[in-house]
Amino acid sequence: xxxNVIGVYESSAANELTSEFVDxxxxxxxxxxxxxxxxxxxxLHYADLADLLENLAHxxxxxxxxxxxxxxxxxxxxxxxxxxxxxxxxxxxxxxxAEVVAGLDTDDALEVVEELEPQExxxxxxxxxxxxxxxxxxxLSYPEDSAGRLMQRDVVAVPLHWSVGxxxxxxxxxxxxxxxxxxxxxxxxxxxxxxxxxxxxVMRTRRxxxxxxxxxxxxxxxxxxxxxxxxxxxxRQRDLISAxxxxxxxxxxxxxxxxxxxxxxxxxxxxxxxxxxxxxxxDDLYSAVIDTMKSRFSWLLIHLVAAIIAxxxxxxxxxxxxxxxxxxxxxxxxxxxxxTASAQTLTVAxxxxxxxxxxxxxxxxTIGKEVxxxxxxxxxxxxxxxxxxxxxxxxxxxxxxxxxxxxxxxIVAGFVGSSLPILLQRLGYDPAVASSAFLTSITDVVxxxxxxxxxxxxxx
Amino acid sequence: xxxNVIGVYESSAANELTSEFVDxxxxxxxxxxxxxxxxxxxxLHYADLADLLENLAHxxxxxxxxxxxxxxxxxxxxxxxxxxxxxxxxxxxxxxxAEVVAGLDTDDALEVVEELEPQExxxxxxxxxxxxxxxxxxxLSYPEDSAGRLMQRDVVAVPLHWSVGxxxxxxxxxxxxxxxxxxxxxxxxxxxxxxxxxxxxVMRTRRxxxxxxxxxxxxxxxxxxxxxxxxxxxxRQRDLISAxxxxxxxxxxxxxxxxxxxxxxxxxxxxxxxxxxxxxxxDDLYSAVIDTMKSRFSWLLIHLVAAIIAxxxxxxxxxxxxxxxxxxxxxxxxxxxxxTASAQTLTVAxxxxxxxxxxxxxxxxTIGKEVxxxxxxxxxxxxxxxxxxxxxxxxxxxxxxxxxxxxxxxIVAGFVGSSLPILLQRLGYDPAVASSAFLTSITDVVxxxxxxxxxxxxxx
Numbered sequence: 001x002x003x004n005v006i007g008v009y010e011s012s013a014a015n016e017l018t019s020e021f022v023d024x025x026x027x028x029x030x031x032x033x034x035x036x037x038x039x040x041x042x043x044l045h046y047a048d049l050a051d052l053l054e055n056l057a058h059x060x061x062x063x064x065x066x067x068x069x070x071x072x073x074x075x076x077x078x079x080x081x082x083x084x085x086x087x088x089x090x091x092x093x094x095x096x097x098a099e100v101v102a103g104l105d106t107d108d109a110l111e112v113v114e115e116l117e118p119q120e121x122x123x124x125x126x127x128x129x130x131x132x133x134x135x136x137x138x139x140l141s142y143p144e145d146s147a148g149r150l151m152q153r154d155v156v157a158v159p160l161h162w163s164v165g166x167x168x169x170x171x172x173x174x175x176x177x178x179x180x181x182x183x184x185x186x187x188x189x190x191x192x193x194x195x196x197x198x199x200x201x202v203m204r205t206r207r208x209x210x211x212x213x214x215x216x217x218x219x220x221x222x223x224x225x226x227x228x229x230x231x232x233x234x235x236r237q238r239d240l241i242s243a244x245x246x247x248x249x250x251x252x253x254x255x256x257x258x259x260x261x262x263x264x265x266x267x268x269x270x271x272x273x274x275x276x277x278x279x280x281x282x283d284d285l286y287s288a289v290i291d292t293m294k295s296r297f298s299w300l301l302i303h304l305v306a307a308i309i310a311x312x313x314x315x316x317x318x319x320x321x322x323x324x325x326x327x328x329x330x331x332x333x334x335x336x337x338x339x340t341a342s343a344q345t346l347t348v349a350x351x352x353x354x355x356x357x358x359x360x361x362x363x364x365x366t367i368g369k370e371v372x373x374x375x376x377x378x379x380x381x382x383x384x385x386x387x388x389x390x391x392x393x394x395x396x397x398x399x400x401x402x403x404x405x406x407x408x409x410x411i412v413a414g415f416v417g418s419s420l421p422i423l424l425q426r427l428g429y430d431p432a433v434a435s436s437a438f439l440t441s442i443t444d445v446v447x448x449x450x451x452x453x454x455x456x457x458x459x460x
Numbered sequence: 461x462x463x464n465v466i467g468v469y470e471s472s473a474a475n476e477l478t479s480e481f482v483d484x485x486x487x488x489x490x491x492x493x494x495x496x497x498x499x500x501x502x503x504l505h506y507a508d509l510a511d512l513l514e515n516l517a518h519x520x521x522x523x524x525x526x527x528x529x530x531x532x533x534x535x536x537x538x539x540x541x542x543x544x545x546x547x548x549x550x551x552x553x554x555x556x557x558a559e560v561v562a563g564l565d566t567d568d569a570l571e572v573v574e575e576l577e578p579q580e581x582x583x584x585x586x587x588x589x590x591x592x593x594x595x596x597x598x599x600l601s602y603p604e605d606s607a608g609r610l611m612q613r614d615v616v617a618v619p620l621h622w623s624v625g626x627x628x629x630x631x632x633x634x635x636x637x638x639x640x641x642x643x644x645x646x647x648x649x650x651x652x653x654x655x656x657x658x659x660x661x662v663m664r665t666r667r668x669x670x671x672x673x674x675x676x677x678x679x680x681x682x683x684x685x686x687x688x689x690x691x692x693x694x695x696r697q698r699d700l701i702s703a704x705x706x707x708x709x710x711x712x713x714x715x716x717x718x719x720x721x722x723x724x725x726x727x728x729x730x731x732x733x734x735x736x737x738x739x740x741x742x743d744d745l746y747s748a749v750i751d752t753m754k755s756r757f758s759w760l761l762i763h764l765v766a767a768i769i770a771x772x773x774x775x776x777x778x779x780x781x782x783x784x785x786x787x788x789x790x791x792x793x794x795x796x797x798x799x800t801a802s803a804q805t806l807t808v809a810x811x812x813x814x815x816x817x818x819x820x821x822x823x824x825x826t827i828g829k830e831v832x833x834x835x836x837x838x839x840x841x842x843x844x845x846x847x848x849x850x851x852x853x854x855x856x857x858x859x860x861x862x863x864x865x866x867x868x869x870x871i872v873a874g875f876v877g878s879s880l881p882i883l884l885q886r887l888g889y890d891p892a893v894a895s896s897a898f899l900t901s902i903t904d905v906v907x908x909x910x911x912x913x914x915x916x917x918x919x920x
Binding site: 003007015019022023026045046051054055057081090103108168169170172176177179180181182198199201202203204206218235236237238239240241258259261263265266270272273274276277278283284285289292293296297299303304306307308310312314315318319322325326327328329330331332333335336337340341343344346347348351352356357358359360361362365366369372373376377380381383385388422444448 | 543642770771844
């Protein structure tokens with residue numbers, strides 16, 4: 001994109017991706033005015049063009065990609081959603097993708113390459129210049145979702161003993177620096193990072209001052225193997241803009257910048273929210289029906305098993321229900337209260353674990369609080385539901401039984417909803433994935449068992 | 461904090477907030493070794509100290525805050541969670557809080573002040589220096605959660621006709637610039653922003669070059685009234701580090717930096733995830749039992765109403781259930797499948813709406829896809845559950861009835877789960893809040909009605 005174009009003074013000459021704009025493109029594509037659609041698409045910022053491609057139906061996207069093929073902006077490929085990117089790559093073909101990848105920064109190139117099949121990866125890598133190829137292969141050697149996969153390899157690193165003036169001259173004279181950077185890293189003779197100087201500080205310091213006099217020394221150093229979620233936590237907690245990445249011998253090998261972290265935070269949150277609802281990672285708007293179906297299947301199956309267990313518990317009390325069919329009518333109320341309360345507790349606990357607010361230090365306190373909330377809401381809803389039931393069926397005893405079941409079920413929901421995710425995390429499982437199905441099953445079973453059991457022993 | 465201390469070369473002299481460290485502090489506080497606890501606490505980075513305070517029980521926190529009172533780091537207050545911050549402010553007292561606020565950047569000061577009661581706000585503001593007070597009052601005049609509340613007021617803005625050298629000299633010689641900044645904004649004579657120059661570009665350009673030659677001109681300009689969620693979307697989509705904020709007459713009044721946006725993204729995601737589970741915003745680990753109870757009450761009440769409607773539907777079929785108690789046993793399976801499938805669809809749709817991936821342009825396509833997924837999974841689970849039921853009760857007809865109900869319920873879940881949030885968003889409601897309770901109610905009612913109705917007409 002021509003962000004660097006000189007001269008004109010308007011601040012937003014590029015077109016915006018408004019819904020009218022999208023309609024115009026749709027129309028142009030529908031009427032096969034491909035050249036017109038191409039011109040419109042190329043007037044967009046690359047991030048907007050990526051959004052546009054994601055938004056188009058399959059056939060229209062193919063048409064537009066074909067039109068853009070000859071000068072496909074590398075940055076668009078990097079910005080695309082995984083599913084859509086895969087299709088665009090298939091359409092462009094490997095030789096052109098290789099060209100596109102060569103035009104990207106190493107971190108963006110790595111992001112495109114890491115999603116490819118091994119065979120495709122090899123072909124692309126082989127067609128790249130040796131230097132860039134080596135950098136990307138090194139990146140691929142770090143585990144998925146690690147700092148090593150996120151980092152940009154071009155770093156501004158200068159010796160510890162330099163002055164501000166020397167650093168400025170170096171930056172002016174060196175060709176191979178990243179497009180944008182925010183901090184200068186100071187390294188010792190072993191290339192270990194020992195401090196950072198924000199550019200704004202370099203800018204405001206006299207040339208003869210030593211860099212060590214203005215550096216930040218309590219810096220956070222990121223090992224290449226650190227999980228991206230950890231890295232994101234560091235950035236957020238310390239308000240970082242960039243951080244140095246080191247290899248096993250603590251040598252500076254790259255830099256992570258906050259714009260990548262913003263994407264990571266999004267991804268991780270999306271994962272959290274999706275996992276709580278039992279939706280697979282690959283499940284987005286752009287994936288095919290069959291993939292979406294598969295991604296949801298196992299969760300439905302788990303909930304089916306949980307529901308069958310609950311049904312089995314109910315079947316013990318078939319005789320009781322036969323004698324008092326009101327119980328069957330009221331069962332969903334008991335289940336809904338337990339399910340809703342446990343989902344609330346679980347969500348708060350899972351979020352707090354992810355944010356590192358919930359730790360072993362305050363685990364008991366948290367569980368105790370959730371139980372107390374269960375008692376309070378339990379009593380209120382017991383009175384409410386008991387009264388409704390009494391009014392409906394004219395039986396204070398039935399009202400008492402359902403009220404008591406609600407209290408017990410909300411206490412169980414508070415206790416299990418908070419302690420289960422903590423336990424799972426301690427055992428090394430992801431609390432978001434594992435907890436929800438378990439939990440529904442527990443509150444259903446407890447709720448039905450207590451409600452029907454109390455009814456059987458007290459009412460008949 | 462002494463991040464700027466000169467000399468020592470270790471990269472992390474400050475203590476880390478490890479769990480051993482937390483234990484040591486706990487121990488010191490338990491044994492009333494307050495001076496020791498204070499020293500340990502002060503060796504932490506302010507963000508870690510804020511985390512520590514959040515993690516401590518109420519009494520211990522009070523003890524530590526008391527010890528730190530005489531030199532309370534302003535940045536700690538800005539970093540604290542709202543609930544904990546309120547308590548710390550109550551403890552410190554207004555006159556000391558005023559001192560602390562005076563030590564903060566305008567954006568952080570605003571963040572602290574905006575959460576106070578109006579009376580407290582007035583008192584604090586009156587005790588601030590006139591200039592800072594005016595800036596904060598101006599910030600408060602912007603709506604909550606708007607760009608105007610996020611922005612830092614100290615901006616590096618230079619006239620459009622300056623050269624790189626003039627800008628550098630200006631930055632060297634001006635006292636009142638922000639601590640850290642990343643872009644220089646070019647303004648025209650009416651103080652309207654027309655371009656930005658990243659510092660790394662200033663640094664690498666010769667002094668005699670005009671700034672207009674190296675500026676980015678397709679910049680995103682943020683009106684002070686823009687919602688912070690919109691601002692976050694801009695930052696993420698364009699990989700921005702900072703963006704100019706303007707007033708109604710398009711005059712540059714402040715700058716938003718990405719570190720604030722990282723916090724906004726977190727907040728917004730937290731809101732999304734909490735709303736889907738029906739947990740109030742004030743509901744975190746640190747809020748009191750009674751506040752947590754209240755924040756969950758209304759959601760439980762909504763679900764109670766939904767459950768009572770479902771129960772009412774079941775009551776139509778009391779006679780049917782009396783004749784065939786297996787129906788009561790199997791009901792939870794029908795409800796669980798519908799509930800799980802609709803939660804999955806809803807989560808995907810709500811996320812896609814929030815990310816602006818789901819728009820009117822692809823709404824029908826998305827709904828169609830969700831219905832197709834419902835048909836596919838419906839058929840598979842119908843066969844599975846039908847077979848289980850047949851095996852359990854020896855009745856192929858009952859198996860057929862439950863199978864048919866599952867198919868219908870999963871199709872309804874797919875259709876309503878995707879179209880309801882789109883509809884609610886169109887009508888101006890938050891799809892995350894409004895959809896979930898509605899949806900459970902719909903799938904429960906449809907599920908029970910279809911299952912029991914089919915059973916009544918086909919099996920009896």
